[in-house]
Amino acid sequence: MKDIDKTPGERLKLIRKDTLNIKSSYDIAEQLGISQSTYVSYELGRMDMNVSFLTKMHEKFGIMPDFIALGKGSPKGNPDKNTSQIPEDLRSLKSKVLALEARLEKLARKIK
Known part of the structure; x- marks a missing residue:
């Protein structure tokens, strides 16, 4: 399945595991300063990611918001x-x- 065909939550999980090599949702949530339940809700698609979250992902890890939200480009950009x-x-x-x-x-x- 291409990244563009995945949901934002699926892309977020892929980024956490493959791009950032962070094993647990707890660890990334802690680094971002959000609760684990909020982070997991994003990955599972139960909650829409807000601009603040996408900004934190970019500032903390260099992850491109367009990739998370739309599947365009690559996680770290070009x-x-x-x-x-x-x-x-x-x-x-x-x-x-x-x-x-x-x-x-x-x-x-x-x-x-």
Whole structure:
């Protein structure tokens, strides 16, 4: 069965066991700061997951809310392939800004 064909509760259980490798509902509920009965109700589909819960899953474990709710994407998302380039781009931009600042100072001195 594809993830998109599963219920949000089934995806939640799959995430807990396979992605996060957390064996018991008690352990994950404790980490999230909610009761075990509430967490189990989410997994069993007895209770709809609220935004607060989906936010906690994302903030605590990096789990994408779209995956839990809709089965779209993957549990941890699809990181942009270019994110590793960001530090290098920032260094390059910083050096360009410094060069421009130096040129501006030089021009300002000529104007005076």
